[in-house]
Amino acid sequence: MDLNQLIGRATGLAGGAGAALLKQLQHVRVPGAGQASATDDPERAAQRWRAVTVLRDPAEVSASLPAPLAALGDRVEVRVTPAPGDRGAELAARYRGTPTEQQVGDLRAALRESKALLEVGEVLRMEPQPHGRRAATPQGAALEGAAAAAPREGVL
Template sequence: MAGRLMAGRLTGAGAAGVAAVATAAAAVVVGQRHRRRPDEGAGSPREALTRWQAVTVLADPNDVYSGGHKPPFLADLGEDVEVEVRAAAGDKGTELRARLRQPASSKKSADEAAKTIRMALRRAKQVIEAGEVLRVDPTPHGERKATPTGAVVDRATAHADEEGLL
């Protein structure tokens, strides 16, 4: 026997073998437990077609969605978009959420709808908090010189509504 039994314990190669078998068995159990079908859960095609988009607005929920009227820009999307308003966690304002009522027919149309909803949410947040949609253009001092940094700023400004953070 490669290992010895001393005081109720395995030592040497026997202990290492038992540990290796236990680790492999745990990995199999964990791997099976966390495995999902491809059509369910976060990141799945089905979930992506109906995912909620959300922003936190620094305002009271009654100021965000009052009198049954959808917030600005979200109202422009019509009845295809479902809107929810609730108090944000930690008393940090209001969570404004929106998603398509019906799943989009394809991944491409779902991506376009998500982009449109994100833009509407950002603009609604700006109007509710600042009273207007904030714009960098036109620059208040006239034309900007053609510089590498200016080109980066112009490109970022042109695509600011699309996705992500600047």
């Protein structure tokens, strides 16, 4: 085996070992540090609080709920607390009971839209696209799919 093959094999083994270690560390609970919801069972993860930091005074945010959160009505619990580091308000919400995956996505979208309304006064949209349709390429199709999932799953 020549030196290049040896280095390639060692690199592959080290990468595999590192990936295995990171996978194990994702499931370690450190007292007081919490755990990512991605590693929890789906029912527990669905019941977690979802939060956004809003660059507004907490009293202004709690005065009246923005329309996207108000539309969810009594199905959600909402709390407003001062954000860490004196950075405005933390607007958090979660469903009462166990929500579906669709409802969790709707809640995440409502929180992001609420943040935009409170900070900017409007929710910016990327549809309809001012430049027309994307080319029918694999990359264009992937981007279209990501853009369609973005309102519930996060910002691109």
